[in-house]
Amino acid sequence: MEKTxxxxxxxxxFGNISELQPEMGRKFFDYYGEVFKExxxxxxxxxxxxxxxxxxxxxxxxxDAYSTDCLEKGADENQMMEAVHVxxxxxxxxxxxxxxxxxxxxxxLTM
Amino acid sequence: xxxTVKSLKxxxxxxxxxxxxxxVLQAPTQHGTQFPAFARRLQEHDLFxxxxxxxxxxxxxxxxxxxxxxxxxxxxxxxxxxxIMTRDTMQLCLDALQHSPDITTVDLTGGAPEMNPDFRxxxxxxxxxxxxxxxxxxxxxxxxxxxxxxxxxxxxxxxVHVVSSLPYFQxxxxxxxxxxxxxxxxxxxxxxxxxxxxxxxxxxxQLDLVYNPSGAFLPSAQASLEAEFKRRLRSGYNISFHNxxxxxxxxxxxxxxxxxxxxxxxxxxxxxxxxxNPVAAAGVMCRNTVSVGxxxxxxxxxxxxxxxxxxxxxxxxxxxxxxxxxLDARSIVLNQHxxxxxxxxxxxxxxxxxx
Ligand code: SF4
Ligand code: SF4
Numbered sequence: 001m002e003k004t005x006x007x008x009x010x011x012x013x014f015g016n017i018s019e020l021q022p023e024m025g026r027k028f029f030d031y032y033g034e035v036f037k038e039x040x041x042x043x044x045x046x047x048x049x050x051x052x053x054x055x056x057x058x059x060x061x062x063x064d065a066y067s068t069d070c071l072e073k074g075a076d077e078n079q080m081m082e083a084v085h086v087x088x089x090x091x092x093x094x095x096x097x098x099x100x101x102x103x104x105x106x107x108x109l110t111m
Numbered sequence: 112x113x114x115t116v117k118s119l120k121x122x123x124x125x126x127x128x129x130x131x132x133x134x135v136l137q138a139p140t141q142h143g144t145q146f147p148a149f150a151r152r153l154q155e156h157d158l159f160x161x162x163x164x165x166x167x168x169x170x171x172x173x174x175x176x177x178x179x180x181x182x183x184x185x186x187x188x189x190x191x192x193x194x195i196m197t198r199d200t201m202q203l204c205l206d207a208l209q210h211s212p213d214i215t216t217v218d219l220t221g222g223a224p225e226m227n228p229d230f231r232x233x234x235x236x237x238x239x240x241x242x243x244x245x246x247x248x249x250x251x252x253x254x255x256x257x258x259x260x261x262x263x264x265x266x267x268x269x270x271v272h273v274v275s276s277l278p279y280f281q282x283x284x285x286x287x288x289x290x291x292x293x294x295x296x297x298x299x300x301x302x303x304x305x306x307x308x309x310x311x312x313x314x315x316x317q318l319d320l321v322y323n324p325s326g327a328f329l330p331s332a333q334a335s336l337e338a339e340f341k342r343r344l345r346s347g348y349n350i351s352f353h354n355x356x357x358x359x360x361x362x363x364x365x366x367x368x369x370x371x372x373x374x375x376x377x378x379x380x381x382x383x384x385x386x387x388n389p390v391a392a393a394g395v396m397c398r399n400t401v402s403v404g405x406x407x408x409x410x411x412x413x414x415x416x417x418x419x420x421x422x423x424x425x426x427x428x429x430x431x432x433x434x435x436x437x438l439d440a441r442s443i444v445l446n447q448h449x450x451x452x453x454x455x456x457x458x459x460x461x462x463x464x465x466x
Contacts, residue, residue: 012385038335072329072330074331076279
């Protein structure tokens with residue numbers, strides 16, 4: 001058994017997920033490749049979005065992969081950290097905005 | 112400006128020894144993975160033995176002396192390196208060119224080629240021969256001493272094509288790779304070149320920049336990085352240039368030292384090997400270039416030169432014996448560092464090779 005749930009070497013084995021379900025695996029990777037192509041957004045902008053989302057979903061594989069990708073695509077450190085703040089702001093905001101629901105409930109239950 | 116940093120040779124570092132570098136390149140990884148031999152990968156794509164397609168570029172290394180000591184330098188150049196080309200050897204280059212009309216371009220590199228006392232004489236002679244001269248100018252040399260301040264004007268007079276390194280459009284990553292204060296000086300030098308007419312839209316005075324990643328990662332698409340460099344340099348410093356050449360750092364000399372020291376070597380090699388692209392392999396620069404060392408020895412490229420891998424036995428091995436037809440019949444000498452030229456969109460002194 002592995003001693004940890006995450007092993008950095010597993011990142012390069014991502015493609016292996018197709019072994020147990022080749023058809024869906026292929027569709028996923030085709031789609032993935034298409035998503036990250038230069039389009040209305042540049043490949044660099046997409047890498048920065050992916051970096052932010054990686055932090056929001058807290059996936060260590062994605063954080064490694066998209067930190068590298070952002071560097072390769074010429075993003076600078078400020079842009080990368082600002083992207084992480086965007087993720088943090090949305091995550092924090094998402095928690096806080098539920099405070100309204102809490103306040104509604106307080107109102108409903110109290111005199 | 113990083114000039115206090117010593118070359119690997121100056122430090123008597125084991126990686127200053129080219130055979131030790133080759134031993135490192137051929138060893139299995141820490142986890143025991145043995146990367147396939149580069150020659151075998153070429154064989155799988157019917158590219159072995161690798162043959163020239165016809166030599167059109169002579170790359171001349173004018174010496175290892177440099178005013179900088181960049182961390183990624185594959186030449187191990189620096190102020191403490193004294194090996195430079197003599198005027199006699201330059202004359203042999205001129206003689207060779209006279210008999211080789213197909214070689215239309217002469218690419219001068221170093222070290223800082225401008226520090227060679229016969230540099231200007233050589234450029235004048237080369238332009239007299241009607242060859243396109245490329246100078247790989249590190250930019251800071253223009254400001255390093257009063258005697259170099261007129262280099263932009265000298266370049267213009269001889270229609271020299273200037274190719275200059277600027278690893279990033281901000282100080283942090285540029286200085287980390289090339290030494291403290293290099294970014295600021297490079298910006299000033301680029302402004303001087305622009306003032307001379309270099310790099311302006313529509314100008315025939317060609318100014319191209321070279322981007323090398325400042326760390327253990329690969330360059331990505333050249334066109335997109337070029338657009339970003341143009342946008343940032345124009346808005347931040349009012350600088351124009353023509354093309355950006357993205358060059359992969361090859362795992363040799365000081366970049367190899369950096370990879371080993373930082374614990375990135377295995378992963379970097381794995382990245383290069385996994386990114387092998389047969390289309391890039393077919394377009395490697397050694398197929399149309401011959402490289403001349405400071406002492407006149409001949410090599411397939413500047414990287415082989417630094418690894419002391421001379422052109423194959425049986426070919427002319429010194430500029431005094433230069434024979435374009437005999438050299439075009441040679442097989443190119445390959446080793447594991449060649450994976451750096453064939454990764455992704457490919458890498459050469461002119462940037463990406465897969466268009
Ligand atoms: S990379 Fe160029 S400028 Fe830097 S030390 Fe080497 S030769 Fe000199
Ligand atoms: S390192 Fe030199 S010999 Fe090897 S592929 Fe690149 S240019 Fe050719």
